[in-house]
Amino acid sequence: MSAQDAPDGQSPHVYSREYAVPLDSQDSLKHTRDEFLIPSKAQLKVKSLPEAVRDASSDTSASIYLCGNSLGLQPRLVSTRMQQYFTTWATQGVFGHFKPLAESPLPTWLDADTKASECIAPIVGALPSEVAVMETLTANLHLLLSAFYKPDINGRHKIIIESQAFPSDHFAAESQILHHDLSPETSLVTIEPPSQPQPPLSTSHIVSIIKQHGPETAILLLPGIQFYTGQFLDIPTITNAAHDAGIFVIWDLAHAVGNVPLQLHDWNVDAAVWCSYKYLNSGPGAAGGLFVHENNGQVTTRGSGKKVFTNRLSGWWGSDKSSRFAMDNKFVPIPGAAGFQLSNPSILDITSLTASLEVFALAGGIGPLREKSLRLTSHLEKLLVKMPAYVNEQFEIITPREPDARGAQLSLKLKPGLLDKVMEGLEERGVVVDERRPDVIRVAPAPLYNTFTDCWDFVEAFGEALKDAVKQ
Ligand SMILES: *Cc1c(COP(=O)(O)O)cnc(C)c1O
Numbered sequence: 001m002s003a004q005d006a007p008d009g010q011s012p013h014v015y016s017r018e019y020a021v022p023l024d025s026q027d028s029l030k031h032t033r034d035e036f037l038i039p040s041k042a043q044l045k046v047k048s049l050p051e052a053v054r055d056a057s058s059d060t061s062a063s064i065y066l067c068g069n070s071l072g073l074q075p076r077l078v079s080t081r082m083q084q085y086f087t088t089w090a091t092q093g094v095f096g097h098f099k100p101l102a103e104s105p106l107p108t109w110l111d112a113d114t115k116a117s118e119c120i121a122p123i124v125g126a127l128p129s130e131v132a133v134m135e136t137l138t139a140n141l142h143l144l145l146s147a148f149y150k151p152d153i154n155g156r157h158k159i160i161i162e163s164q165a166f167p168s169d170h171f172a173a174e175s176q177i178l179h180h181d182l183s184p185e186t187s188l189v190t191i192e193p194p195s196q197p198q199p200p201l202s203t204s205h206i207v208s209i210i211k212q213h214g215p216e217t218a219i220l221l222l223p224g225i226q227f228y229t230g231q232f233l234d235i236p237t238i239t240n241a242a243h244d245a246g247i248f249v250i251w252d253l254a255h256a257v258g259n260v261p262l263q264l265h266d267w268n269v270d271a272a273v274w275c276s277y278k279y280l281n282s283g284p285g286a287a288g289g290l291f292v293h294e295n296n297g298q299v300t301t302r303g304s305g306k307k308v309f310t311n312r313l314s315g316w317w318g319s320d321k322s323s324r325f326a327m328d329n330k331f332v333p334i335p336g337a338a339g340f341q342l343s344n345p346s347i348l349d350i351t352s353l354t355a356s357l358e359v360f361a362l363a364g365g366i367g368p369l370r371e372k373s374l375r376l377t378s379h380l381e382k383l384l385v386k387m388p389a390y391v392n393e394q395f396e397i398i399t400p401r402e403p404d405a406r407g408a409q410l411s412l413k414l415k416p417g418l419l420d421k422v423m424e425g426l427e428e429r430g431v432v433v434d435e436r437r438p439d440v441i442r443v444a445p446a447p448l449y450n451t452f453t454d455c456w457d458f459v460e461a462f463g464e465a466l467k468d469a470v471k472q
Pocket residue numbers: 136137138139166168169223227252254255275288
């Protein structure tokens with residue numbers, strides 16, 4: 001697997017590091033890596049903050065960071081925009097809410113939510129009015145369920161999720177059922193894989209469960225990309241099948257947003273939620289977002305002048321901007337996703353997120369990024385498959401092998417008992433990936449900042465770490 005493998009005088013072997021180097025230097029998106037702060041191997045080893053500060057500018061070798069599926073790296077623009085925000089706050093105080101400053105790239109705080117919606121809309125394929133940057137993923141899921149899950153035990157009362165759902169999604173669905181004084185035993189349906197060990201969930205299997213429970217089901221809640229296996233579900237087909245059965249569909253896009261192209265509006269998705277600290281690189285716990293299809297967010301007026309809209313848990317930021325400060329306790333629902341907002345948003349979060357989305361714009365949007373992502377992940381897969389047999393038999397790739405059925409991430413399931421040692425070995429070598437117990441490591445080359453050589457360096461370190469782990 002090294003340059004020496006290539007016979008003299010021939011171009012480098014596809015499995016060599018030398019093959020990856022020109023893929024990077026000729027990559028039309030290579031400039032976006034420079035927009036990020038990539039921790040160096042030395043920085044990852046520091047033990048104190050003063051040491052980290054000292055090390056922050058030292059130019060040492062970059063780590064192999066393939067963990068953007070868990071926490072995206074920091075774009076350099078974030079601290080620039082944050083500083084501009086801090087200056088605005090420091091010099092304007094409360095006037096920052098509504099006083100625009102010339103030559104500032106930042107909107108007034110009163111308009112920050114609208115600006116953020118405009119920035120995120122193309123990433124998820126929505127109208128700006130269909131999205132809101134607000135709260136966090138699980139909170140948004142509860143807000144959507146509070147509006148759209150109105151169970152009737154004699155009619156539609158079930159929520160369908162997958163049996164391997166992310167715990168927070170499972171808890172949200174279960175607690176909503178309990179909140180309506182129903183029992184998860186009768187009202188929660190979990191889609192079990194048809195056979196073991198867990199294969200990817202086929203669309204036909206999901207559709208068969210939808211058909212089986214259709215007349216009694218109120219909500220279908222599924223992940224766009226499954227966090228454990230990395231499977232990219234067929235959102236339009238599954239959404240259609242659910243609609244045919246009269247079911248309202250909510251997608252959890254935690255691992256899909258910023259990773260794969262989405263067309264939520266055109267796919268007729270009813271509603272969706274996401275977080276922004278994975279592939280959207282906005283920082284740990286920063287505000288997430290929600291999507292409500294325009295069909296579900298309308299506000300109409302009845303003859304008497306009464307506003308008609310989907311009832312929801314409300315707060316003042318979901319009420320019309322022009323009368324918001326009248327303080328007359330009359331809720332005037334904003335049409336669309338913005339009407340689901342509760343509180344005035346954290347400008348700190350929005351500033352960070354929109355700075356990060358500027359980098360997506362520099363890359364030309366999600367289209368070119370997906371194109372690179374497909375090539376990066378396929379290269380990683382090719383290298384993994386080609387590892388020497390004695391290494392190769394220690395793990396299997398559980399992510400679907402068809403590029404259309406996955407995003408950036410490959411999940412590697414190790415033979416039992418190897419995980420801790422392999423993770424230790426990777427860390428020693430300056431490689432950052434994440435683990436999901438008992439046996440899986442998730443490896444996600446993010447096209448905004450990862451390279452083909454990162455993939456090669458990972459596979460080499462992984463091989464060494466596995467060899468050491470098996471020896472022990
Ligand atoms: C990361 C992730 C979450 C995170 O939820 P928060 O409310 O942002 O903490 C939820 N669901 C899935 C599937 C995730 O991958």
